[in-house]
Amino acid sequence: MQGKKKVRQKSRHRHQCTSDTIFDVSNTIVMLFMLVIFAYPIYFVLIASISDPMLVNSGQVILIPKGLSFGGYERIFENEKIVRAYANTIAYTVVGTGINVALTISGGYVLSRKDLPGRGFLTLLFVVTMFFDGGMIPNYLIVRNLRLYNTFWAMVIPNALSVWNLMLAKSFFETSIPGELREVSEVDGCGNVRFFLSIVVPLSKALIAVMVLFYAVIHWNSYFNAMLYLKDESRQNLQLLLRQILIVEQANVNDISASMSDYTERMKSIEQLKYGLIVVASLPMMVIYPFVQKHFVKGVMVGAVKG
């Protein structure tokens, strides 16, 4: 009787094993396939940017770069417009992210303090704006009326804060800064501002890292605000210029490489320029995000898992 039971259990176990093995194997295959889908387009652009454009266009560059040439990159870094737009984007991103993070962390911390008189009302004031926004034209009019239009500040002040991120910061502080900590330092005569700067900020490095990345990506990739609020070419950011070169009028590229006399040579570098530009525009964020990756959860979890 007992032997029989054992056998049955064993066979069941084996059955389970084969089913799980099938699952494991197919899961691994699916995931490898996904890996290729995520990575290949990016990899392709990367190898195409350093290959001979003629070979790329005829489909000979598929797995490894062929006819190695860095002409595209040379053209990019020789081009004043592109370099200036790149510098602009860096400036907007650095200044904008600094403002964003300062407002988000300080505001989020204050709203997380349970002993703040008027906390509920103040929070509501912020939350309401998540569900209703005046829209493009009213925002545009504010920027004009404040005389921010076509200035550096038009790129950083109108989106100085994301209320969504503020709420993320608030719930981060609610769960990670114990109230006793404040009580103890209050006894020591530490004021709220000093407490925030010298205790809270150092304790929330993970949150700050995530916020820096979130905001930096927004600034780096932003083109709609630049299109709305900027006029002068000298203030243009990278994405706006990319749109012009890569999407709107590829003819523009012609005068970028106007110095080249030979038409096929010219075509060649236009094609290469495209891939190179995509790489140059995307590389910084691609390089940075893996360092912050382990904290991503903090940035997406808190708000959404309320239900």
Next chain:
Amino acid sequence: MRKVAAVRKKRTLRERIRRLFRMMWRVRGLYLLLLPALIWLVVFKYGSMYGVQIAFRDYSFRKGITGSPWVGLKYFKAFWGQHNFWTLFSNTLILSVYQLIAGFPIPIMFALLLTHLRSQRLKKVVQTVSYAPYFISAVVLVALLQVVLHRTTGIVNILLQRLGCEPIWFMGREDLFRHVYVWSDVWQKIGWNSIIYIAALAGVSPELHEAAIMDGATKLQRIRYVDLPTIRPTIVTLLILNTGHVMSLGFEKAYLMQNSLNSGVSEIISTFVYKIGMTSGQFSYSTAVGLFNSIINLILLITVNKISKKLTDSGLF
């Protein structure tokens, strides 16, 4: 007797106010810290809500917001009477519902499969790489699509031709616009949107899995009976959020993907708002269309939330 009580009540009220002020004074540093964010909120967010009134006025630069005459629902009626109103409406709706249907379940499946992946190293690599597309900007994405899907020189068509298929003009065909739009979006966001599910799955207690294994459950059965029920609240919450945002389709990508060949399906409300506002300078009309759209969004979000509260007891607010 009654008089005394009234006096005492008065005193306590005054006392209360004084105490409140004392409490506020004690945390004055906090108000100072909040002040910059608050000023920004009032100027930009409430300022734009205030400015929304131009949807009901005949706005002109010269007269300013309050100086422009009221015209009631003129611009709303103009929009409803617009010959392409239903096209715009359905283009927006179809595109975003398609995006929701395609884009919502895939990250969940991805998270489940990734969590049960045997090799920890592969898991890490896949997860990290899956985030990469998310960091590509809309401009670069559309440029990438144009390059990779190019009619003659795109890698996809080259590979198709090698397999003996006819090349496909992905970016120029109206009937393919929605597929290209939605699936490139899915590609960009699978990894990012799965973060939350992966985190929720990490919270599934290992004892449940052990018990299920003891009962002879296979991995598939464990996914079905252990994992899915645990992450159900997360799924519901996100479904509400996404459904509530169905009509608030972003402007950037659709605008960038537009060309004369696909304008019949690629013109959506947000691109229309931009064009009449910034290209033809009809500020009031543009604001009215935008307002109409956000009201629909608000109603949608509230309705979906109510339904979900009734059905599952979990909602957003």
